[in-house]
Amino acid sequence: MLARLIRGKPLAYLDNGASAQRPTAVIGAVDDYERRHHANIHRGVHTLSQEATGLYEAARDKALAFLHAASRHEIIFVRGTTEAINLVAQSYLRPILKAGDEILITHLEHHANIVPWQLVCEQTGAKLVVAPIDERGEVHAEAVEALMSDRTRLFACAHVSNALGTVLPVRRLMAAAKARGITTLIDGAQAVPHMSVDVQDLGCDFYAFSGHKLFGPTGIGILYGRESLLERMPPWQGGGDMILTVTFRKTTYNTLPYKFEAGTPNISGAIGLGAAIDYLSALDREGAHAHEHALLLYASETLGKIERLRIIGTARDKASLVSFVVEGVHPHDLGTILDEDGIAVRTGHHCAMPVMEHFKVPATARASFAFYNTFEEIDRLSAGIRRARSIFA
């Protein structure tokens, strides 16, 4: 993929925040499954079914190790981060929420960590409370803690902001919530590609991420949930596999994690996700993270030299992405011009309209880096921006 030409130019893929590219090992694992091991899982006694089940469940074990969860019962396969959060909103929170209760989030959340809570507030009469961000795009723990009240039933936040790159002080936030008996959820979609995540160390009750941002396939993700919570939650979706027995008088539900996995899952997606986790484990992750950090510093410096370019999101602790606006060139136009240079960036509101509103911009352009990006690609980005500016001058 990275060798592709776009409009006759080498691809510079700087849109990893939207989705990452897959290593051949991941594509190979999916391909191998499709060619040689596919069958439906869990129910069959024949060889192929057992092979497919083995591969699927092995992927669950890899996810368990990846997050350092305590048990397989705590790893649920879902479609992605969005589904994971909806599951928690409807299956954990909705049954216990009363009118006047509060859900606390931050101003920099992705819509996936806003709308499911808004829906459940509409359904129950609960209230959404939003912790502020400052002009650098930072979340201050004191400001969040000040909003934790005795009506707060859940605190949900991003680990890393997709629009700004801000890394939130999650350990401290989790501790503060825990001290007040508030359940917590972390949206880890933008974090897992860039850092090691240990849910025991973080102390969160729920953690969600998507496979396709982690160099794995689309249509698959993981919800980690503390076993004691998942145990008490009613099922998310009904159907096959999540049941033990079905009669028209009464149906009994399966044990964890299957209680939350109705129907035939995205088997190839799960296997691909497992392969992505394997690939990352074999990588020198420290080195990769260091390279990403170097890319961030170089991009901030290089783009910072362009006149009338403003970087949006200047937190002291950032993941490797740069959101910016260029005076006189709308992000949309910038994106089209950069595409002509073979450069892929994302333009728009990044599913974070409240962030755009906070910074009083209609949209930004965002370059988001993975470990396979290069300094040369940043140079090309810079040249492309200057070219766009001259077209519009």
Added chain:
Amino acid sequence: MELNDLYRDVILDHNRRPRNFGVLESADARVEGFNPLCGDRLTVQLKMAGDAIADIRFEGQGCAISTASASLMTEAVKGKSRTDALALFERIHSLLTDDAAPSDELGKLAALSGVREFPARVKCASLCWHTLAAALKAPDPTHLNAVSTETD
């Protein structure tokens, strides 16, 4: 597919100096158009004299394509009757979405034909036209909901 097919001089000029940009006092109709996918947002304001568009202005913030298209549109429809303006809307819609060469009578609007090579930008160019059409077709254009590119 060349960039200067999209960013022709006419487009760049109308983006830099949009015509009929600003508030129209005592407008008969004010309709907002919004593209939720990219954040382009504009408001079209009309003053009618009988069946003709006596004056038209637009405000808002958006990309060069949406701004230029709106500017060109206001120049083209000022003075036109409701029917003629709506007919022009249909012709522009075809221009942006099909293959035919633009006809000469479109004048400067023909510059928009480059947009169809950039499918991701078609909605940018058509936003103002959809907004105008909503204003012209509505029985009561003073109480119209915002027009979105995503609800057609």
